[in-house]
Amino acid sequence: MTTRERHIDVKALSPHLQRLLSILTRDEDYRTVPKGSKLFFRQQGVATCHFIRQGSVLLARRDDAFSLGILSAPIALGFTLPLSEHIYLHTLAQCEIATLPYNTVMALIEEQKAWDLIARHIMFITNKLFIYNEMLTAPTSFEILRYQLLMLIQEPDSVRENTSVYRYILDRTRLSRSSIMKMLSELKKGNYIKLENGKLLSIHHLPNRF
Helix, strand or coil: CCHHHHCCCCCCCCCCHHHHHHHHCCHHHEEEECCCCEEECEECCEEEEEEEEECEEEEEECCCCCEEEEEECCEEECCCCCHHHHEEEEECCCEEEEEEEHHHHHHHHHHCCCHHHHHHHHHHHHHHHHHHHHHHCCCCHHHHHHHHHHHHHCCCHHHHCCCCHHHHHHHHCCCCHHHHHHHHHHHHHCCCEEEECCEEEEECCCCCCC
8 A cells, every 4th residue: 555545544453452352351250252243332221331351243224224433352331321222233253252241331430530541441442433534524535545445455354354345344334336346447457456256356556545
């Protein structure tokens, strides 16, 4: 990728995650959750937080299952009620997850005097959500697709090797099937990207306009 592409680091982890997990969870809190499971942020009427120390999940909206992005461990979500109640997690691999009641987590934060830490973490996540929103509301179809390609190339190998670039973009945007296929075909023909069996192998350079 070129210098221009590298600055879009939407996969950067919150620098506060490891400390949060050590303060708020114990080894015995974690359980193994199989691939294909759905996790919600309200269970039997109780608001919950999810802490993931191994594996990857898809973040999606509850109303229409629209994909918001793929997240890889470590992950800590559920602090921003009621926003988190409008989303859910879908495990893409076997994961190790601790699920704790929201009120328990807030009590631990108070006990550990970790409000500054959690505030910094939420600010980091909010900034990433703003970047995601910019990607989804870019002024042209090609800019939206371009952003998605840059996101996909940053995904772990386990995700890229098992996800077609076409499906990845279709699930995360409102672009039509025909426009996605047309733009991908032209980018491949122009040697801007390398595809094999529908999978994205590399990005040589992406033009700013289609």
